[in-house]
Amino acid sequence: MYNFNYHKPKTVDQAVELMNSCDDPKILSGGHTMVPTLKQRLAQPSDIVDISNIGGLSNISLEENGSRLNIGSLSTHYNVSNSDTVIQKIPSLAYLASQIGDPQVRYRGTIGGSVANADPSADYPAALLALNATIVTNNAKYQAEDFFVDMFQTPLSENEIITNILFDIPVTGAYVKFRNPASGYAMVGVFVAKYNSSVIVAVTGAGPKAFRLSEAEELLTKSFDVNSLSELKIESDGLNSDIHASSEYRAHLVKVSLQDAVKIALK
Ligand SMILES: Cc1cc2nc3c(=O)[nH]c(=O)nc-3n(C[C@H](O)[C@H](O)[C@H](O)COP(=O)(O)OP(=O)(O)OC[C@H]3O[C@@H](n4cnc5c(N)ncnc54)[C@H](O)[C@@H]3O)c2cc1C
Known part of the structure; x- marks a missing residue:
């Protein structure tokens, strides 16, 4: 580790002022x-x-x-998964948070840190897309679909702090994750959210960034049941291929995870 100066401000304004006076500051929240x-x-x-x-x-x-559900950026994964409000209003989001890493990660890691990091295998990006989230910072608001620009890339500027995230509340929804057995991160994670007149399907882990599956959304908007997905073909082009899974296998996982998610959402 290289030497650095350490600061622990008490307000967002103090933090921003401090960062603006430093050469190359970095934000620390859960530190994971x-x-x-x-x-x-x-x-x-x-x-x-x-x-x-x-x-x-x-x-x-x-x-x-x-x-809308409002979650402060310093909420840990443990707090999101155990919040009565989240469990009551968006149980699929509480479940997603309960599947992140291990107890140590869930007690320290924060939703703001995870979202700012934009890891393509992280779980939250799928939820943010499917739940039409708004990411609020000290000086801007971003819609989730504009936020995950690329692998580890977001529109956040250097000294911008995520303060909270707002989520739409669907009629029903579910998240299904196929864990990488080595890291615990999502090899593939699929979030389906059903609203009164539309359905959103979002995928994480499979590609260089989280993305929506518009063809599946159209099929499920017409009829929200597993049979609607029988003809759905997930293309493997553009999906990740690595020592953990080929792009073809990931494409297969996306389809079966989506089918499972729809079944869970209908229970
Ligand atoms: C062993 C292990 C297993 C894990 N498994 C999973 C998993 O299964 N699924 C998953 O999704 N994640 C997983 N994670 C990641 C975990 O969710 C972390 O919590 C997350 O990467 C970062 O959150 P943090 O609060 O620790 O942020 P930090 O490490 O403190 O910061 C991460 C980055 O975000 C920036 N940042 C932090 N907070 C803010 C903010 N409020 N505004 C702007 N920028 C900010 C920091 O400057 C830094 O660049 C795992 C991590 C570990 C170590």
Whole structure:
């Protein structure tokens, strides 16, 4: 690890002001990605700005007359998976959070850190796309479909802090994850969300970034049942192919995970 200055501001404004005065600052929240990056000397920030002490960023509440769920960026995966509000309003999201990593990761890792990191195998990107999420920062709002630009790439500027994330509340939904047995990350993860007059299907782990499956969405919007998917063909072109799984296998996993997700959503 290289030397750096360490700061622990108490407000978002303080954190931003501080970062604007530093040469090359980096934000730290749960540290489950940032600390290994520092330990392996893959980054050499001049300053670490630990935002974990900032008040008000761990709240989970209903907003906009109860039509959207608001999750503070410092909410840990454990808090999301155990929140009564999340369990009641979007149980599939609570379930997704319960499937991230192991207990140590879930107790420390935060939704804001995970979303900012934009790992193509992370679980949350599928939920953010399927639940029409809005990512709110200290100076902007982004729609999920504009946020996951590419592998580990988002539109966030250097000193921008995610403060909270707003989710639409579907009529029903489900998340199915096929874990990479070595890392626990998603080899493939499929989130299906059914609304009154539409369906969104989002996939993580399979490609260089999370994406929506428009053909499946059309079929399921016409009729929300597993039989609607019988003719669906998932193309393997453009999907990841590595030592863990070929692109053809990932394409197969996407289809069977989506079928399972629809069955769960209908229960
Ligand atoms: C062993 C292990 C297994 C894991 N398994 C899974 C898994 O199965 N599924 C999964 O989805 N994830 C998994 N993760 C990742 C985990 O979810 C981390 O929590 C996540 O990568 C980063 O969150 P964090 O709060 O630890 O962020 P940090 O490590 O503190 O930060 C990560 C990045 O985001 C930036 N950042 C942090 N917070 C903010 C913010 N509020 N605004 C703007 N930028 C910010 C930081 O500057 C840094 O670049 C795993 C991690 C480990 C170590």
